[in-house]
Every structure is written in C-alpha cells, then in structure tokens.
Amino acid sequence: MFEAVRNNKRVAQVILVLISVTFGFFGIESYLSDRGAAGEVATVGGSPISTYEFEQALREQQDRIRASSETPVDSATFEDPLFRRAVLDNLVNQRLLSLFASEHRMSVSDAQLRETIANIPAFQDDGQFSNARYQAVLRSQGMNELGFQERLRGELAYQQVLSAMGEASLVPRSAVMRVLSAQLEERTVHMVRFEPAAYLSSVEVSADALKAHYEANKASYAVPARVKVAYVVLSADSLKDQVTVSDDELRAEYxxxxxTLGSPEERKARHxxxxxxxxxxxADVAAAKQKAEGLLAQIKADPSRFAELAKSASDDxxxxxxGGDLGFFARGAMLKPFEDAAFALQVGEVSGLVRSDFGFHIIRVDEIRKATIPTFEEARPRIEAAVRERAASRRFAESAEQFANLVYEQPDSLEPAANQFGLKVRTTDDWVEQGATTLAGFESPALVEAVFSPAAITDKHNTDAIDVGNNTIVAARVTAHEPARQRDFDEVKSEVESQLRQKLAAEAAAQAGAAQLAALEKGDKPALKWGEPIKLQRGLPMLPPNAMAAVFAVSSxxxxxxxxxxxxxxxxALFRVDAVKKTELSETDPRIATVSGQYAQLMGAQDLRAFLTTLREQYPVKINAAALATDSNG
Incomplete structure (x- = not known):
C-alpha cells in the first residue's frame, strides 16, 4: 500500500504537469502585434473570447499538430474553416467549464497551485523548480506572475469538472463482455491479390484519352512558383555569445x-x-497499535527477523x-511523518511506531547516501550555461521588438538589423517552392507565405519578423524568383501516359476481382491461387480498415x-473466410476490467458532450461570425 501510494504520488505529479500544458505561453509575436486591438470572436455567458485569445489558440494548436506529425503539414490545413471553428469550439468549451466550476465553487488551493507550477519542466533547472527560471520565463513571455497563476488556477478548476465526468461513467458488465468477445473473435482467411501490373500490357490509351486526362488534371502538371531568399535569424541562442557573465554573478548563482546542483541525501529503508x-x-486504532507494538517487540528481541516479519505481517x-524494502529515496518522496522518522535514524537503527495516514509503521534504515555538493569550479560550466541562457532569453525578449522595427522600417536590406545585433545574413542554396512549410530548416508556413507575398516579390521588401518558435524570429527577403508556370501537354506527355496507364490497369484489376467474387458467390469455383492462411482478430487490425470490416462482415x-x-x-483484394473462432469469456476474465475502463472512457466522452450541450443552454454562446471571417482572411 505505502509503496503504491509513493509511486502514485509521482504519477499524480506527472498528471498535474500534463494538464498544466493546456495553458499556452504568449509567443514572441506578442512583441510584434498590438494586444489592444482585439475585438471578440465569441461570448460565453457574457464572458468574451477575444480575437487575441483565438489567434493564440490557433498558433498553439498548429504547433502541437506540427510537433506530432512525422511529415510536413500542409499550411492549407490551418486555413480550413473547419479547423478554425474546431479551435474556437475548444475555447468555448473551456470557458463553459470554467464558468460552471466558478459558479459551483470548485476551487484550487494555493498548495495545489504551487505543486503544479513546481512540476512544470519549463520552470525547472536539472529537474528542480527554480524561482529565477520561473520569473525569467514569465518575463520573456510577457506575462506577470499573478495573471499566469490565475489563468492556471482556472484551468485546474475546470479539470475537476472533467475528472468528475470521467469517474461518473458506469458501464454494464454484460455490455463489456459482448464488446470484448467481439474484439477477440478470430477468422482464418486466404487472399488473392489482383495487381494492376498484371493488366498494364493489355491497357490501350488513345491520343484523345491522353489529352483528356491531361486537361482533367492540368493543375497537377503545373510547376509552382519558387524563390531563393536571404534571411537573418534572431534567437536566444544567437545572443548567448554576446552576453557577459562576471565571476561575481556566477558565484552568487552557485x-x-x-x-540543487548535487545529489540530495538518500536513505535506503525497510518498513x-x-x-x-x-x-x-x-477501537480500530488501538487494535492496530497493539499489533504493531507486538511486531516491534519481536524485532527488538531479534533484529535479524525484520525482513521475515515484513513478508508475513506487513499490509503494504x-x-x-x-521484506519491506523501499529502496533509496530522498526527502519529498514519502509522507512527512514517515520521512521525518527515516531521516532521523542511523544505519541499522529501528524506529518506534510511526503513525501516518495509512497506519503504523516500523522503519529500519539499511544504508545512507550522503548529499554531494560540487565545488564552484566543478559546477562552473553548468552554472555559466544556465546564467547565459537566462540572460540571452532576457536580451532576446528586449531585442525582439527592435529587430522587428528595423526590418520593417528599412525594408530594402537586412544588413541594418544584422549589424545591430551582430548577426549574419544567410542565403538559401536551394529553391523554395510556394506551398512548402519549411524554409532554411525552419518549419514555418507563415515564413514561406511571407516570402511569396506581393511585398516581398513585387516590391522587393523584407518580410516582417516571423516567430518560428523556440525563442527565434526570422526576417527574409527574396533574392531570386521564378513564377508558377503550366507545363504544356507535349512536355509532360510521357508522364501523363504512364499515370493514365496505371489508373486504367488498377481499374481493370478491380473489375477482374469483382467478377471473380460474383462467380464465387454464385457457387462457381474459378481457378484461383489462394495465398497462405492469415489469422485475423477483430481487435488487432492487420489489414486496411475497409478490408477488416469486409472480412468480419461475412456471415459466420x-x-x-x-x-x-x-x-x-x-x-x-479477394478474401475467402475459412474458419471463425469465437471466444467464450468467464466472469473472472481479467481482460474485462481493462476493457471496462476503456469503455467507460468512451461513455465519459459521450457524457461530456451531452454536458457541454446543457452548459450551452445555461451559458448562451454567441459567435461573432463577422470577426471570425475577417480574421480568417487577414
């Protein structure tokens, strides 16, 4: 029990960190845009959602999608009205939950708030909360401590609503067993593939068909516009070398x-x-205490029996x-009464009875690892790196607006901005195509879009300073430009023919497969070379979704x-289902509990949707379609 609670405490800390990432730091664009010119995109129960909040949420969601995608994300995805409305709906839902939490006095204590903040990695140095880093991050993001804490407190409050919704979902055991039984059903199938390659030689294409295919797909044979650019990068990293750090500063930091620089004292104990x-x-407390005193007396009589008694009598x-072994732990890992007792013992000593929220403990310390603190010289490289990084972040925050102004006010050259901040003007060797999402190694559709703007191409002006994330902004200017052009039919004729042949061959293969299926369903036995048997389980997809659905739709x-x-x-792909194996479940099957939890999550999600619908009636939601449309165009 006690070991489990200790581990769960760490899990709880992780969960707090995870839910805390729902808040978004204001990006460097806050230095480049006017926070005051907001307007409202929606109101929820009279509470406004500003244009600035919406734009910030859009950027955060775009960043999350790009970070989780293994391939570049088409920038058009983020301009899709459905994507923008989904982001706004999410903001509306958060506001609905916050209003409900506030009205029902779902509060977050100062202690909970402090624990959450302390466990946010952005505020830590070497895994430990650093107040200096906390203050520096907030300053660099243009936020004050009170505003940030109140925002986080509100989000933690509505997380209580979400938790309550999830825990309230009850799923009938019989329904879970039916779902699990269906997921465990196995089918043995054989497959025949009708490949397009087998039909290529029989495909005939006429000159008219080629021309028609070209005209129907003309856009795919166009060459997009492309540019080469010069660019300059201002980042916290680029300013590190310009930061001077004195010995006095380093020693004060040390x-x-x-x-926190070394390892804290650790104790290895049993209990x-x-x-x-x-x-x-x-009465229960007295009985437990009497039992614990009896065990303690046995240990005092024969200390070597500690592990033996822990195995036979401990409730953890x-x-x-x-044998009661808890391994090594530092301060902060255990409940305070237990921790105080353990850290007061010497090696080999046994405590008296220690009362905690879980009962009575008997503790023995087996080993002590002393705290280690490095000397100043040993710690100097690490301290200097941290101090430089913070100083560079501050300088970056202070310099961002000046950099943006320089590239805007002197639009014919990047040199003034580069010279001002000791930066180098770089150039791209390769062409950058319109519609790309990356430029000079920076994943930023906004930057690519900027270099293809009329101001950059026609007027030959610098782009604005674009925030590309990670405390980095980039300004660019076009050095070479080739407009988009349509390749004519003669130029791409062989390419058109190859694509059309492949398309027609695939269609022929599909028709041949469908004809064989129709013959089999009539009772004919066409000569087919079936492949090796494949065992499929409904809950473990091994084929594309449409194939899995078709195989398990065949009558058993x-x-x-x-x-x-x-x-x-x-x-x-043609399938023959030869065998169906259904799983009979017992009431005690351990898998039922796992599926029940997953099923409950699905039910909880449905309940949450219904709850949010109710909240929309309680707190009327008004969407400013005009403001939303203006924003999407601008």
Missing part, C-alpha cells in the same frame, strides 16, 4: 543553487505497515514481498464465405 485508516474508530503489498454461419475490396490505385 550559492543560491548549490543545494512494516499495520494498516489503519486516518479516520478509523478509536508493494514492499512486503521484498456458413464457411467458406467470400468478400473483396477495391484498393485505390492498387487493384483488388
């Missing part, structure tokens, strides 16, 4: 942080727990099997059964 609830009756299943009453699916551009 004195402030030396306790025996006699469990009793914190709110137990006096997480450590009892190991009569086998063999047949089905087939067209594979876009790749012909046809």
């Amino acid at each position: 004195e402030q942080t030396k306790a 025996i727990l006699v469990q009793v609830a914190a709110d137990a009756s006096e 299943p997480g450590s009892a099997a190991n 009453e009569k086998v063999p059964g047949y089905t087939g699916v067209a594979v876009p551009g790749a012909g046809y």
Whole structure:
C-alpha cells in the first residue's frame, strides 16, 4: 500500500504537469502585434473570447499538430474553416467549464497551485523548480506572475469538472463482455491479390484519352512558383555569445543553487505497515497499535527477523514481498511523518511506531547516501550555461521588438538589423517552392507565405519578423524568383501516359476481382491461387480498415464465405473466410476490467458532450461570425 501510494504520488505529479500544458505561453509575436486591438470572436455567458485569445489558440494548436506529425503539414490545413471553428469550439468549451466550476465553487488551493507550477519542466533547472527560471520565463513571455497563476488556477478548476465526468461513467458488465468477445473473435482467411501490373500490357490509351486526362488534371502538371531568399535569424541562442557573465554573478548563482546542483541525501529503508485508516474508530486504532507494538517487540528481541516479519505481517503489498524494502529515496518522496522518522535514524537503527495516514509503521534504515555538493569550479560550466541562457532569453525578449522595427522600417536590406545585433545574413542554396512549410530548416508556413507575398516579390521588401518558435524570429527577403508556370501537354506527355496507364490497369484489376467474387458467390469455383492462411482478430487490425470490416462482415454461419475490396490505385483484394473462432469469456476474465475502463472512457466522452450541450443552454454562446471571417482572411 505505502509503496503504491509513493509511486502514485509521482504519477499524480506527472498528471498535474500534463494538464498544466493546456495553458499556452504568449509567443514572441506578442512583441510584434498590438494586444489592444482585439475585438471578440465569441461570448460565453457574457464572458468574451477575444480575437487575441483565438489567434493564440490557433498558433498553439498548429504547433502541437506540427510537433506530432512525422511529415510536413500542409499550411492549407490551418486555413480550413473547419479547423478554425474546431479551435474556437475548444475555447468555448473551456470557458463553459470554467464558468460552471466558478459558479459551483470548485476551487484550487494555493498548495495545489504551487505543486503544479513546481512540476512544470519549463520552470525547472536539472529537474528542480527554480524561482529565477520561473520569473525569467514569465518575463520573456510577457506575462506577470499573478495573471499566469490565475489563468492556471482556472484551468485546474475546470479539470475537476472533467475528472468528475470521467469517474461518473458506469458501464454494464454484460455490455463489456459482448464488446470484448467481439474484439477477440478470430477468422482464418486466404487472399488473392489482383495487381494492376498484371493488366498494364493489355491497357490501350488513345491520343484523345491522353489529352483528356491531361486537361482533367492540368493543375497537377503545373510547376509552382519558387524563390531563393536571404534571411537573418534572431534567437536566444544567437545572443548567448554576446552576453557577459562576471565571476561575481556566477558565484552568487552557485550559492543560491548549490543545494540543487548535487545529489540530495538518500536513505535506503525497510518498513512494516499495520494498516489503519486516518479516520478509523478509536477501537480500530488501538487494535492496530497493539499489533504493531507486538511486531516491534519481536524485532527488538531479534533484529535479524525484520525482513521475515515484513513478508508475513506487513499490509503494504508493494514492499512486503521484498521484506519491506523501499529502496533509496530522498526527502519529498514519502509522507512527512514517515520521512521525518527515516531521516532521523542511523544505519541499522529501528524506529518506534510511526503513525501516518495509512497506519503504523516500523522503519529500519539499511544504508545512507550522503548529499554531494560540487565545488564552484566543478559546477562552473553548468552554472555559466544556465546564467547565459537566462540572460540571452532576457536580451532576446528586449531585442525582439527592435529587430522587428528595423526590418520593417528599412525594408530594402537586412544588413541594418544584422549589424545591430551582430548577426549574419544567410542565403538559401536551394529553391523554395510556394506551398512548402519549411524554409532554411525552419518549419514555418507563415515564413514561406511571407516570402511569396506581393511585398516581398513585387516590391522587393523584407518580410516582417516571423516567430518560428523556440525563442527565434526570422526576417527574409527574396533574392531570386521564378513564377508558377503550366507545363504544356507535349512536355509532360510521357508522364501523363504512364499515370493514365496505371489508373486504367488498377481499374481493370478491380473489375477482374469483382467478377471473380460474383462467380464465387454464385457457387462457381474459378481457378484461383489462394495465398497462405492469415489469422485475423477483430481487435488487432492487420489489414486496411475497409478490408477488416469486409472480412468480419461475412456471415459466420456458413464457411467458406467470400468478400473483396477495391484498393485505390492498387487493384483488388479477394478474401475467402475459412474458419471463425469465437471466444467464450468467464466472469473472472481479467481482460474485462481493462476493457471496462476503456469503455467507460468512451461513455465519459459521450457524457461530456451531452454536458457541454446543457452548459450551452445555461451559458448562451454567441459567435461573432463577422470577426471570425475577417480574421480568417487577414
């Protein structure tokens, strides 16, 4: 029990960190745009959602999508009205939950708030909360401490609503068993593929068909506009070398942080727990204490029996099997009464009875690792790097607006901005095509869009300073430009013919496969070369979704059964279902509990949608379509 709670405490800290990332830091664009010119895109129960909030949420969601995608994301995705409305709906839902939480006095204590902030990685140095870093990050993002804390407090409050919704979902066991049984059903199938390659030689294409295919797909044979650019990058990293750090600053930093630079003192201990609830009756507490005193007397009589007694008598299943061994732990990992007692013992000493919220403990310390604090010279490289990084972040925050003004006010050259900040004007060697999402190694559709603007191409002006993330802004100017052009038919004739042949061959393969399926369903037995048997389980997809759905849609009453699916551009797949194996579940099957939890999450999501619908009636939502449309165009 005690070991499990110790681990769960760490899990809880991780969860707090995860939910805290729902807040978004204001990006460097806050230095480049006017916060005051906002307007409203929506109101929720009379509470406005400003244009600035919406734009910030759009940027944050775009960043999350790009970070999670293994391939570049088409910038057009982010301009899609459905994407923009989804982001706004998410903001509306957050505001609905916040209003509900506030009205029902779902508060977040100062202690909860402090713990959440302390566990946010952005505010830590070497895994430990750093107040200096906390203040520096907030300053660099243009936020004040009070505003940030109130925003986070509000988000933690509505997380309580979400948690309550998730925990309230109850799923009938019979329904879970039906779902699990269906997921575990196995089918043995054989497959025949009808490949387009087998039909290529029989495909005939006429000159008219080639021309028609070219005209129908003309846009795909166009060459997009492309540019080469010069650019200059201002980042916190680029300013590090310009930061001077004195020995006095480093020594002051060392004195402030030396306790966190090394390893804290750790204790390796065993314990025996006699469990009793914190709110137990006096009789139960007395009984538990009497049992614990009996165990303690046995240990005092023969200390070598500690591990033996822990295995047989401890109520902590997480450590009892190991003779009560809890391993090494530092301060802050255990409940305070336990921690105070353990850190007061010497090696080999056994405590008296220690009362915690879980009951009575008997503790023995087996080993002590002393705290290690590096000397100033040993810690100097790490301290200097941290101090330089903070100083560079501050300088970057101070310099961003000046940099943006310089590239805007002197639009014919990047040199003034480069000279002002000791930067180098670089150039791209390769062409950058319109519609790309990356320029000079920076994943930024906004930057690519800027270099293709009329101001950059026609007027030959610098782009604005564009925030590309990670405390980095980039300004660019076009050095070479080739407009988009349409390749004519003669130029791409061979390419058109190859694509049309492949398309027609795929269609022919699909038609042949469908004809064979129709023959099998009539009872004919065409000569087909079936592949090796494949065992499929409904809950473990091994084929594309449409193929899995088709295979498991075949009636299990009569086998063999047949089905087939067209594979876009790749012909046809024909399946023969030879065997169906259904799983009979017992009431005690451990998998039922797992599926029940997943099912409950799905039910919880449905309940949440219904709850949000109700909240929209309670707190009327008004969308300013005009402001939203203006924003999407601008």
